[in-house]
Amino acid sequence: MKSIKAILVMIIWTALSLAGLYYLGALDNYRNPLWIIPIGIALLGIHMINMYLYFALAGKAPYEW
Numbered sequence: 001m002k003s004i005k006a007i008l009v010m011i012i013w014t015a016l017s018l019a020g021l022y023y024l025g026a027l028d029n030y031r032n033p034l035w036i037i038p039i040g041i042a043l044l045g046i047h048m049i050n051m052y053l054y055f056a057l058a059g060k061a062p063y064e065w
Contacts (some may be wrong), residue, residue, distance in 0.1 A: 001051060001063050002057060002058045002061040003061065005057060005058075005060050006053060006054045006056075006057035006058040007054070009053050010050045010053050010054055013046075013049060013053060014046060015051060016024075017042075017046045017049075018020060018046075021039070021042060026039050026042070034038060
């Protein structure tokens with residue numbers, strides 16, 4: 001059950017983050033050399049925060065078989 005809650009939190013975080021990138025114009029400017037690095041760092045940060053959220057919320061529960 002903890003895994004499901006963690007995945008739901010990750011989905012909410014990812015949706016909000018991608019909506020923020022959309023409103024900042026990242027989808028319109030992804031070919032602009034000045035936007036490539038910040039967009040990449042933002043996507044990497046979103047992924048790292050997703051991993052943190054999952055392991056912080058689910059703990060060791062997913063590994064207890």
